[in-house]
Amino acid sequence: MLAATGPSYRKIVAEETRIRLIKPGHWYIDRLKTETAGSVRNQRVGMNSRRRNLNVLLINLLSVFFVFFALPDRAISEDWSPLADRLIKDGFEEASIRALFSSPDLEYDPMVMTRKIESLIRAKYFRPPPTPGAKKTTRIYKSFENPRVIDGAFAFLKENSKMLEQAQSRYGVPKEIIVSILLVETKLGEYMGNRKAFNTLASMALSRDLGKIKPHVSPGLLTERTEGFAAARCASKADWAYGELKALIRHGMDGSVDLLNVPGSIYGAIGLCQFMPSQISLHGVDADGNGKIDLFTRADAFLSVANYLKNNGWKAKMTRKQQVKVIYAYNHSTAYANTVLFVAQRLSEKQAQEPI
Numbered sequence: 001m002l003a004a005t006g007p008s009y010r011k012i013v014a015e016e017t018r019i020r021l022i023k024p025g026h027w028y029i030d031r032l033k034t035e036t037a038g039s040v041r042n043q044r045v046g047m048n049s050r051r052r053n054l055n056v057l058l059i060n061l062l063s064v065f066f067v068f069f070a071l072p073d074r075a076i077s078e079d080w081s082p083l084a085d086r087l088i089k090d091g092f093e094e095a096s097i098r099a100l101f102s103s104p105d106l107e108y109d110p111m112v113m114t115r116k117i118e119s120l121i122r123a124k125y126f127r128p129p130p131t132p133g134a135k136k137t138t139r140i141y142k143s144f145e146n147p148r149v150i151d152g153a154f155a156f157l158k159e160n161s162k163m164l165e166q167a168q169s170r171y172g173v174p175k176e177i178i179v180s181i182l183l184v185e186t187k188l189g190e191y192m193g194n195r196k197a198f199n200t201l202a203s204m205a206l207s208r209d210l211g212k213i214k215p216h217v218s219p220g221l222l223t224e225r226t227e228g229f230a231a232a233r234c235a236s237k238a239d240w241a242y243g244e245l246k247a248l249i250r251h252g253m254d255g256s257v258d259l260l261n262v263p264g265s266i267y268g269a270i271g272l273c274q275f276m277p278s279q280i281s282l283h284g285v286d287a288d289g290n291g292k293i294d295l296f297t298r299a300d301a302f303l304s305v306a307n308y309l310k311n312n313g314w315k316a317k318m319t320r321k322q323q324v325k326v327i328y329a330y331n332h333s334t335a336y337a338n339t340v341l342f343v344a345q346r347l348s349e350k351q352a353q354e355p356i
Contacts, residue, residue, distance in 0.1 A: 079108045083206050086242070092249065100249075105196075105260050112200050113207035113234060114216040116267070120233050121221050140339040144184065150346045153183045154354075157347060161356050163287075163302050171306035173314050176351075178305050180343035181327075184336065185274040192271065192296070197264025201248060201277075204241030204267075210234040244268055247277035256292040271295025273305045283308040 080101040088094045100106070143149065157164065157179045164175035179188070186192050207213050210231040214222065222230060248268070252259035257270070264270045268277065273295055275284065280293055285307050287299035294300050312329040313322075320341065327337035 079206065080106065080202070083202060083242075087246070087249070090246070092246075100198075100259065101202075103260055106199055106202065108206060109199060109203040110207060110213045110216050112203045112267075113237065114213045116204070116237055117210075117213065117230050117234055118218055118221055121226050121230055124229065125226055138338050139335045140342050141184070141335060144339050144343055149183070150343065150350070153179055153188065153343060154347055154350045156183075156188050157351075158356050160298060160302070163299050167302045167306040170303065171310040171314075172316060173306040173309045174344065174348075176344040176347040177309070177327075177340065178302055179347060180340045181305055181330065182272055182301065183343060184339055185331075186272050189272045189296075189298070189301075192274070193263045193265040193269070195264055195266065196260065197248060197262050197268045197270050197277070198245070198260050200264055200266070201241045201245040201268045205238055205245050208235050208238035241268070244277050247281065251277055251280050251293070254292050256294050257296075271304075272298065272301035273308075275304065275308075279308065280304075283311055 084097050084101040087097050157175060160179075161175070164178055167173065167178060168175045182188050210227070213234070217230075248262075248270075249259065251257065252262075262270055265274055269275060270277065271294075275295055280295065283304055284293035284295065285300060285303035286293050287303045288297075293304070295304060308330060309326055313326045318326070323341060324334065324337040327340050328334065331337070
């Protein structure tokens with residue numbers, strides 16, 4: 001509201017301009033009645049009237065400027081149009097897709113794909129070769145050797161023993177393994193990622209052309225020797241991300257997650273158990289029967305982890321090597337698998353000392 005001050009009148013009152021969104025990219029203005037009020041002196045009525053009219057005109061001009069210049073453009077930006085069009089072509093409802101990609105919360109991040117390509121280049125071309133004759137070690141993540149960490153995981157196991165035993169009974173996966181995976185993945189749900197999964201996957205899917213991220217790649221990594229490899233991996237990783245983005249959108253259709261704001265890992269995994277979206281329909285379990293698979297709830301996460309491991313070969317009386325192979329399918333890291341088994345063993349030992 002603009003207020004004019006002066007000896008001839010008190011103020012000018014203008015009601016606020018109301019702005020409504022009809023659909024992405026289209027705005028209209030519903031101008032409310034503008035009132036003026038002021039006290040005038042005997043010989044100054046004409047002058048005050050002209051001043052009031054001038055102020056009303058200024059208010060109108062500023063309102064138009066605010067709508068067309070100050071407010072963000074809600075139409076789909078050129079950055080997202082190819083991806084939105086591709087999703088619509090693949091059968092997704094047009095209005096919903098255009099609404100998603102017109103959100104001001106969505107922002108293209110070239111660094112998601114950049115980080116991935118850099119790690120792949122370094123792993124292929126810059127990692128030192130293994131030392132001949134070196135012995136393989138059973139490496140684990142050292143932070144999980146801390147007794148306090150094990151104590152916390154054991155307290156979590158006791159607190160959720162009923163649900164964990166249901167998962168164990170139904171799928172044959174020890175509750176200690178389930179808790180161990182959740183501990184390593186998200187610290188038992190304390191940290192489930194600080195990035196928005198939709199934004200992450202959409203940014204990767206849009207980065208199929210290496211040229212789009214090339215300005216962001218660290219100097220010295222893209223050379224004649226590495227660029228062909230990088231371009232091919234950029235395309236394949238973008239196609240992978242596109243598939244995961246489609247799976248996330250489908251998952252969000254049942255209202256399980258707020259699509260644009262669901263937190264995720266650096267590459268889009270979500271929930272206590274850090275499933276990639278495509279894994280939810282394959283291994284996710286609706287534990288409470290409410291019609292939704294919500295991996296941010298313990299009940300659904302417990303059963304989903306157990307179901308995932310069972311579907312990848314977990315069974316009773318397995319050798320350690322077989323156990324490592326199944327856990328490796330959950331996360332492609334031998335150190336990860338070793339750590340999960342280490343923590344599970346410590347939890348079993350504590351249960352023997354302190355029966356639940």
